[in-house]
Amino acid sequence: MKSLLKLSTLLCITVAMLTACKKPEVISEAVETAAADETPYRSATIFSGDWQHPGILNSQQDLDRMRSKVNANLQPWKGSYDKLAADFYAQSTYTIRGPQGVTVVNRETGGLDPTGSNTRCDKDSRAAYENALMWYITQDVAYANKSRDLIDAWASVITDFTGADSRISASLYGYNFINAAEILKHTGYSGWTSGYNTRATSFFTGPVYNEIKNYNQIGPGNQDAFIIKCMMAIGVFTENTAIFQRAVDEFYGRSTPANGNLANYILPSGQCQETNRDQNHTQVGLGSLAEACEIGKHQYMDMYGALDNRLLRGYEFTARYNSGNGFASTPVDYDGITGSKDYGDVPSTIGYGTFFPVYALAYYHYGYRKGLLSSSSMTYLKQVAESISPEGTSNDPAAPGFGTLLFAVGPYGGNALTNYSFEGGTVNWYAAGGAILTSNTTLHIEGSKSISVESRDFDYSGPRQDVKQYLLDNGQGLYDLSAYIRTISTTSTIFTGQVNIKLVDGTGTHYYTAKEKYDDSFAQISGSANVTWSGTLTAAEFYVTTPGNSYSIAVDKCSLVKVK
Missing domain, CATH: 1.20.930 (Transcription Elongation Factor S-II; Chain A)
Incomplete structure (x- = not known):
């Protein structure tokens, strides 16, 4: 998530994603104009070189979300x-x-x-x-x-x-x-x-x-996963591209034939290299690979999606087995590709049914950021993650724990927007900046449709919906805003997407925005803001923009929710 910006000193705003120790940013009607640093990034397995800080396990937006949600006494x-x-x-x-x-x-x-x-x-x-x-x-x-x-x-x-x-x-x-x-x-x-x-x-x-630096090629895969996330962290902290990329290469299996490479640790079925060893090591191995993916996300790399969401398959296999629901496919005698360990022919019962607090990160990424919460691909991940929420300590240095605090994203509650997932076509939405809105039945993240936004003359050309009455009915307070965005065409470039609330009151026009990167797969753009207004609220709208580019986009599953 990108930080919510306080866009007017005339408005009393407490933003949930406030960037620490920075003055409020005032944005004029040209809010849709791209900032100087909003250059596109490559959607690839090679690091772009554009460092983001904080950018290891927790981004600035994560930290701001934690603080705002805790201060607002919001669950989970x-x-x-x-x-x-x-x-x-x-x-x-x-x-x-x-x-x-x-x-x-x-x-x-x-x-x-x-x-x-x-x-x-x-x-x-x-x-x-x-x-x-x-x-x-x-x-x-x-x-x-x-x-x-x-x-x-x-x-x-x-x-x-x-x-x-x-x-x-x-x-x-x-x-x-x-x-x-x-x-x-x-x-x-x-x-x-x-x-x-x-x-x-x-x-x-x-x-x-x-x-x-030389990994642990002959050891259990969880150990190499520990090394990958630590090496990536060193690269970020010191802004050392060579160290960072070396770890990413190990994740993808380009460096050494180690058991901790994604493809070697998790088979296409989801069975893990340590499944037949015990369930504790398996879970911290999965958790460490997820943390590596999260670091990659903060540096604008989609490692979560590698090998067709292979990490998700590992979580689903492990959650299904440990919750007593058997297997979707017959487990195999797999001990990894290196070393002489023989873990046995079948999944181990050691640690069976004991869940480490490593599920929230995968649950919120695949379920909420990627919109797969209702998908059969994460049925058991969802079941386990929700059963152990809110996550606490792991009592193990291999997992930081407290994943619900660190990674939970919303929104929760009733949606202000009608036809929010565009199952009704373009009903209740209108275009700005000359854009043409049409129903898209090919690209969608929820239901069977999204909306195509084409013929965009400006980066602010996009779908909008009036939300004035919803704000008046629900009053001032903390709101979550969110949308899923992707390019319509295939691309290797990552762009910036932005969701916005625009208010007009007795003191002028004010904006709340949340930014995030997207490419040719749907990405959630979301944030929170404590919305207030002075005098009469005369207009309010929710809308989607793409600072710095006017390429055609697909938009789905938009939401504006009063959370407190």
Whole structure:
């Protein structure tokens, strides 16, 4: 999601996606004009080079959504946040364990910890990330200070990761520390000074990267998934394209024949490389691959869609089996392509029916962003994700937990828009900027139709609907707005889509917008805003634009919902 912009200082607006420490942006009637940085991006497996920050597991829009939903006491976010706020590691009073005189983190087979350094680093890394989240949501600097000091305690001392399972410790604990540092660095926290940044950067590109750079080709696939997400995180934090792309290449299987490559970890049936090993490792493997995809999304890469939504198939297979619903296809004796492990001939019952909090991310991406919630392709993913919502801690460094808080997107509740999925053709919609609206029965994300928007003379040429009466009937407050957009023709370019509310009141004209990237597959553009007006509300409309381009688009499943 892209951030909601406060578009007038005359209006009392609390935006749910407010960009930290930035002044409100005032946009005139030319709101549809593209900003200078709205250049198209390639829809490919090669990184474009345009870094987005924060841009690892949490984007600025994610963080803003968390804070706004929690502050508005809205579910399901608040329930997940309450679990975070109560967690042992999320306290600003947390006692830093630190290296305690050692300069290496040692982890042996099975997590054995002869020096205690592995356990201490694990705990401190989790506390660093959870305190960073708490800092942004509460704006209490004590959390930021704690997170910073936790990172620095290890970054300033550790020179190496050693032991038989050193890649696990480097990738998991390093990943937590990097996510924390990314939040502190890019959300207006003044305590993240150059010295802290330099030491953290050296730690991430030195001991952490050096330990994971050659992957773990002969190990269980979940370990390579840990490495992929950590390496991508290092690339983002340091803006190192080579490191980032190297991890992406590993995800796609272009680097090494490892079990953690997407195609090797998840078979076309959805069975995973560790399905016959146990269900715990299988789930954290899936969760880590999903986190890698989320990092890619924040850098405008659609890794979720790779191999025809192969990640979704892995989740669906695992959720179906562990919820007692058998298999859509007969499981096979598959142990991966490398190594000598023999996990057995059938899916393991070890950890059976115990669900890790790794489902929310996939559920909200495929269900809400991609509009597949009612699809048979995620029947059991939906069932499991909803049964364990709101997600809390995983009690495992391999999964951050709290996915409902981190990744839940709406909207929920009654829709202000009529004919919102265009099953009635163009009824109740009108065009702006010379566009021609027609019913499209070929491209659609819900039902059997969408709307084609063609002959667009301007980037603001598009579908609009009057929502004045809905706003008057429901009053001022927090609203979610959303639409699904894609190009009509096939393209390798990613563009910017925008959904908007335009209000005219006693003080003038005001705009609320939400932006996101789209290409030739439907992408959800969504956000939230606390809408108020002064004096008489004389006009209000919901509409869709594409800043910087006037190519033909298809639009589907639009919504405007009062949530509080």
